[in-house]
Amino acid sequence: MKCRIIVWMALSLMVAACSNGGRRVADDADAAEPSAWVQPPHIDGLSRDGQTLIVRGGAGPNARVVLRRANGEAVAGTADAAGRFELRLPALSGDVLFRPEVQVGEDAAVAPETLVIVQGGTGPVALVAAGQPSTRLDAHGLLETVDFDGKALAASGQSSGGLPTVVVDGVRARVWAGGGHAWRAMSSDAGARSLTVDGHVFSLPDLNGGGSLTMRRAGEGWLLTVPVAPKGHQTTWLPDIRP
Template structure:
């Protein structure tokens, strides 16, 4: 039976377009002349988080946070950059952007560092699966908009075996070496990936940005335009 895609996550899953996603509430539109940065990895150097990613050649990459000083670096001639974060405490949100002269391009993704880096480090975006920068093969995140569940993770090349509440899923490759599986359900769920069981505790009820422990993992809830919210659960 064909099911119409009506929810935020379902609409994203039905779309073949991978770029141009809507950003978190309040994000500015990216400039058509400047490529926004894309963070694609994180490592730990002692107590310091080192982010790496791509942007335009020699672009000025800036991370801005509501309650912390901006952090910046310059990409090399190939557009690659590394950015060392200062010591952090608590849960910090960064908005990645590129500045070239007076022009700027804001990423549709928000970088979230949980517990100063002691917890997960992720990229969130409205209607898209959460990208776990510190994850491994298997289940990285479960996103929900209250009507749809989207499980996602990394793959070593082979399609993972995914089961949600007894239903065998057919994961879809989505780039960045990642997969996703979408089901039109809400509420707590039992998810099995390559034989490993995860007990998803359900979506959060907060109306504002909240990071909290939920079951055996972390849960992020954030508002999404025009009047919705999205939750990402990150298993331990």
């Protein structure tokens, strides 16, 4: 499998340098056609009201936002005029995966991320997408996610003291800011066993998962393996958040 995480990291660093000069100039026929593109939803927040999880995010104005499970069960709501939405999830049990989408008639604009809820919400809650670093929603800490696609390892977390020093199996990793107090780091160590953030050591579980969808307790955290076309997989470790 191509190294999807490396490609994503490279693109994220290049995007600030891109300009409109590389875009094709539309002709009159193109300009006359209305845009058929519908903005998929983007989840950016999570809160709790007792045992109820409340998912928040953005979409198009007045869009019909749906969180859909593989078995067809769904939670739906409508975004406001500014595109903001809030969905209250029913009581959940076990490990649950939702695909966020905007429903347009019988069609849907599906987000690239999957909303992963571990142990009905008593465990981690995160957004996971193939080839991209995962995003933790339930809590923030020094180390929040570790993603591995078989070739590259990407880690992320929060640090209030500037960019942390991240070391993977004794080798210092490249670190950059992810917005706010967030940081991201990357390593090409395919067999990493430990990750150190500002002197705090995290023992990594075996990240070489199989090809099927699995979720299990691994070390001091939860390990999720997601199949990626055509024959690959991505493994995400969601460590227990340290205070």
